[in-house]
Amino acid sequence: MIHVALIEDDPDIRKTLALIIDGTPGYSCTHHYPDVESALDPLHSFQPDVVLMDINLPGMSGIEGVKELKEKLPSVDVLMLSIQEDDHSVFESLRMGATGYLVKSTPPTQLLQAIQEVQQGGAPMSAHIARKVLSYFHPSRRSPLTPRESEILRLLCEGQTYSSIGEALFISGHTVRSHIKNIYQKLYVNSRAEAVKKALKDKLI
Amino acid sequence: MIHVALIEDDPDIRKTLALIIDGTPGYSCTHHYPDVESALDPLHSFQPDVVLMDINLPGMSGIEGVKELKEKLPSVDVLMLSIQEDDHSVFESLRMGATGYLVKSTPPTQLLQAIQEVQQGGAPMSAHIARKVLSYFHPSRRSPLTPRESEILRLLCEGQTYSSIGEALFISGHTVRSHIKNIYQKLYVNSRAEAVKKALKDKLI
DNA sequence: CTCAAAATCCTCCATTTGGGGGATACCCCG
DNA sequence: CGGGGTATCCCCCAAATGGAGGATTTTGAG
Numbered sequence: 001m002i003h004v005a006l007i008e009d010d011p012d013i014r015k016t017l018a019l020i021i022d023g024t025p026g027y028s029c030t031h032h033y034p035d036v037e038s039a040l041d042p043l044h045s046f047q048p049d050v051v052l053m054d055i056n057l058p059g060m061s062g063i064e065g066v067k068e069l070k071e072k073l074p075s076v077d078v079l080m081l082s083i084q085e086d087d088h089s090v091f092e093s094l095r096m097g098a099t100g101y102l103v104k105s106t107p108p109t110q111l112l113q114a115i116q117e118v119q120q121g122g123a124p125m126s127a128h129i130a131r132k133v134l135s136y137f138h139p140s141r142r143s144p145l146t147p148r149e150s151e152i153l154r155l156l157c158e159g160q161t162y163s164s165i166g167e168a169l170f171i172s173g174h175t176v177r178s179h180i181k182n183i184y185q186k187l188y189v190n191s192r193a194e195a196v197k198k199a200l201k202d203k204l205i
Numbered sequence: 206m207i208h209v210a211l212i213e214d215d216p217d218i219r220k221t222l223a224l225i226i227d228g229t230p231g232y233s234c235t236h237h238y239p240d241v242e243s244a245l246d247p248l249h250s251f252q253p254d255v256v257l258m259d260i261n262l263p264g265m266s267g268i269e270g271v272k273e274l275k276e277k278l279p280s281v282d283v284l285m286l287s288i289q290e291d292d293h294s295v296f297e298s299l300r301m302g303a304t305g306y307l308v309k310s311t312p313p314t315q316l317l318q319a320i321q322e323v324q325q326g327g328a329p330m331s332a333h334i335a336r337k338v339l340s341y342f343h344p345s346r347r348s349p350l351t352p353r354e355s356e357i358l359r360l361l362c363e364g365q366t367y368s369s370i371g372e373a374l375f376i377s378g379h380t381v382r383s384h385i386k387n388i389y390q391k392l393y394v395n396s397r398a399e400a401v402k403k404a405l406k407d408k409l410i
Numbered sequence: 411c412t413c414a415a416a417a418t419c420c421t422c423c424a425t426t427t428g429g430g431g432g433a434t435a436c437c438c439c440g
Numbered sequence: 441c442g443g444g445g446t447a448t449c450c451c452c453c454a455a456a457t458g459g460a461g462g463a464t465t466t467t468g469a470g
Contacts (some may be wrong), residue, residue, distance in 0.1 A: 034449080094342035122332030123339040130328035133338065137299035146416060159399035161456065173412095175418050182416090190458075194364035196401040351446065366426065379422080380448050387446090395428075396456095 002119050003013050005048040007039050007065060008081070009057050013104075017052070018109050027112065034058070036065035044072050053098070055089055063092045070097035077118045081106075084139035090129055091136070100124040101146040143202075144186045152179045157196045208322050210253040211237035212270060213286070214262050218309075222257070225313050234314050236364040239263070241270035249277050255320050258303070260287035260294055268297045275302035282323045286311075295334055296341070314352065348407075349391045357384045362401045 004021050005028060008014040014032050021029035031046055033039035035057050051069060056060035067170065078092045079100040089099055100118050102111065103126040111116045114124035125133065143150060155165040162173040162180070171178070180195075189195050211234060213219040219237050226234035236251055238244035240262050248256070256274060260267035271283050271317050284305040295306055305323050307316065308331045319329035322379045330338065348355060360370045367378040367385070374381070385400075394400050 046470085054266070065348065091342060092340055095341045099339060117332055121336055123330075123335035125328075125335065125339075127322055127325060130330065130335075131304065131324030131326055134299055134328040134330075137296060138302045148417065157398060158400055159394065159396035163456090171417085174420060177458085178418075178420095179416095180272060180353060183426060189364065191364035191395050192457075193362060193401045196398045197362055197364070197405060200402060200405045243438085353447065368426095374446085377449060381448055381449075383450095389428085392451095397427075 002027050002050060003031075003046075003114060004029040004115060005039070005043055005046065007034075007036060007051065007057065007062070008032070008054040010054075011032045013110045017108075017111075021112065021115070024112055027115065031057045034066065036060040036062070039065075040068060040072060043069070044074075047073065048076060050118055051076055051078045052081045052115075053078050055080060055084050055093070063089065063096055063142040068094055068096050079114060079118055079124070081111075085128060085132075086162070088131070090132060094133070101129045102126050103129065145183060149179055149183050152176060153183055153195065155198050156180065156183075156192060157199055207255060208245070208249065208251075208253045208321060209234045209320060210248055210256045212256065212267070213259040213263065214239045215259075222316075223311075224264060226317065226320070229317055232320065241265040241267070241273065244270075245277060248274070248281075251304050252278065253281060255323055256281055256283045257286045257316075257320075258283050260285060260289050260298070263308055268294065269300055271298055271301040271303050284319060284323055284329070286316075290333060290337075292337070295337060299338070306334045307331050308336075309332065350388060354384055354388050354391075356409070358400065358404050359379060361385065361388075361397060362404055364398060 004027060006014060006018055006021075008017065011034070018029045018032045022102060023193065031039075031042060031048060031070050033042070037059050053062045053065055053069075059064065060068070061103075062082065063081065066080070071079055072131045077099045078097065079102060080098045081102050081104060082089060083104045084090075085103060093101060098121050100114060102114055102124065105116070105200060106126060117124045145153060151169065152165060160168070162176045165176045166173040184190055184195060185197055189198055209232060211219060211223055211226075213222065214303045216239070217271050219239065223237045226232045235386055236244075236253060238247070241258075258267045258274075262270065265273070267285065267287065272284070274281060282304045283302065284307060284406045285303045286307050286309060287292075287294060288309045289295075290308060293356060298306060303330050305319060307319055307329065311319070311331060322329045347374055350358060356374065357370060360373060365373070367381045371378040389395055389400060392400055392403050394403055
């Protein structure tokens, strides 16, 4: 029996979903709340297996909600259920510890399947969300740097000095310096810190 | 009709999969290769919709394979199909542009479903893989820094000098320096570059 | 072959950084 | 009340950094 809790402000949606879930064999949904504030304390003592969380909520947003919930109940699996599909909503939710993200148009059958999946160690996502998440890892634009420059940037990010980079690559520190000047120009930065930041952000290394 | 290509070195698996896929209505699988090298040129002219890619391959690995394939055919969707589940295999594949990642134990039905899903803009992943990917975004440990230190770290990442950080926060550069020394100790680093890297990696800012 | 890009090396010099100290003040908790 | 953590300020000094130049060789594509 999977104990599901539900946080959703629209009373119609909330009650309908609760009925569907609670009415399905193997599932139970006796705890549902219209906002995060009123859910935190009861859920702390109830200890649900899975929490379905809306994002647009009165008061605390669902994103803050995940954060709070995961702090009180680190072992609970939170599944976002939202109409929002923008980058901020998705990635912030995941950053706060959500273990899945479904758009609200998900049919009940798939919702139930997702709940089961998350319970079994998965991380269900709607198709477009999954694509968005994976594309985070794939930098579409290519690096403007030459292979040598990329190599030097990589070592630069390690915090090594020009000399030690030079030793690692069997070239002089002066040469390293020249390359780094070119790198800075190409990346439009003028310090190591900015270069590191850009390198990590744009996944140039 | 979805045109599927297959790169897999085990002849049994390769031929079985090809037969299953090609024998399913709506799917076609006429191109299958035992390694990346022999696949690149033919696939360039064939232009498949989806490529199933193994990782353990003779010669070029499947990970390098994705990279090469996506460079030649940016619009093709590559679905990894591997027994490997380690972080490196998963994240490197995604970084190179894979649009999905299935473990080899995936039953044929689900494999076919995944192919269809990727074709419709999704990004299918096996349960454990999806969980691994999402957990990438959730830094389990919280920041060991004080609010003030976090603020300074943020500005440090911008590449500002101690003095300019001081000006921004209405404190002296000396104080900024003291905070930064504490930050370095807490993060176990000893240069700005490493601090920036750690800050971004652990999402401390 | 030719020309451009990439990779290698160098100098001068002001500024920044980071390691080692030390000091005061505040606030909260036990 | 005392102690620990935080925040603020200061010193000295060696090392690293970055901006400005200039130079040569190697490589690669047309």
